Amino acid sequence: MSEENIKLLKKAGLKITEPRLTILSLMQQNQNKEEVTHFSAEDIYKMLLEKGEEIGLATVYRVLNQFDEANILIRHNFEGNKSVFELAPEEHHDHIICVDCGKVFEFNDEVIEKRQKEISAERGIKLKTHSLYLYGKCNNIDTCDENNK
Template identity: 35%
Template sequence: MPRAENADEEVRPAPERRRRPTADDRMLTFHSRLRERGLKSTGQRDDIARVFFELRRHISAEELYAEVKKVNPHVGYATIYRTLKLLKECDLLFERHFDEGQARYEVAGEHHHDHFICDRCGKIIEFENDDLERMQRAIAQKMGVLLTHHKMELYGLCADCRTRQ
C-alpha cells in the first residue's frame, strides 16, 4: 500500500508502523555512533536529532529548522546543517535530491522504497514494487554490472491535484 505524505498525512497501516524503531531507539543508536566517533552528544544536537526522528520524513533543512525552533529557540541554522551531516555520517539519514528541489532528508534504515513526487504540490508518495526491483536486477545482470543501489523517482500530478485540475 502506498504511503502518501505531505503535511501530516500518513496512510501506512498501523501494524507496520509499530514495528519501526521509535525515536528513543534511534536516539540510543545515535549516541552510540557518536561515542564510536569520539564525539559527545550535546543538548542542541540531541534536540535536532529527536525532532528529526519524530517528524515526518523527507524534510528540508529549513523545515527542520522551523520545527527545532519550537523546541529549542537557541539552535542556529549552522548547527542544524552540521547535525544533518553528522546523522548522515552515522548512517541514520538519507539525503534525497528530487529534481532540482532542495535537499530533503529522511530517516535511514526503513524498508527500501521508491518515490513519486507531485510536480504541483510537492507531495511525496512512497511505493514498493517487486516487479520493478526484479526487473532492475535482471537489467544489471544482462549488462554484467554489479548493482549496489538505485534511485527510482516518478514525477507527475498526484490524485488530489488531478481532481483539482
C-alpha cells in the same frame, strides 16, 4: 535524552552534542507520521523554532550533513527542490514526488526491484544501490487542485 540515541551517535563516531540529539529525536518523532517524513533543513529549523529550541540554521545544515555521512539519514535531491532528509529506512523504498506541492509518496514494488537487478546483471553489473524517483502531479485538492481540472 535517550540512551539509544547516545549509543547511535557514538556508534557513528559522532560526539554527543545537544543539537545532534535534539535534531535526531525530532526526526524520530516525525518518522511514523503519514504525511511528511522527508524534511529540508529549513523544515527542521522551523520545527525547532516552534518547539522553542535555539538551534541556528547553519547548525541544522551541519548536523544534517554529518548524519548523512554517518548514514543515520539519507539525503534526496528531488528535482526542482532543495535537499530533503529522512531517517535511513530499515527497508528500501522508492519515491514519487508531486512536482507542484512537493508531497512525497513512498513505494516498494517487487517487480521493479527484481527487474532493476536483472537489467544490471545483463550488463554484468551487480547492483548495489539505486534511487528511483518518479515525478507527477498529485490529487491533493488543497494544494494541487488546479492541475486536476
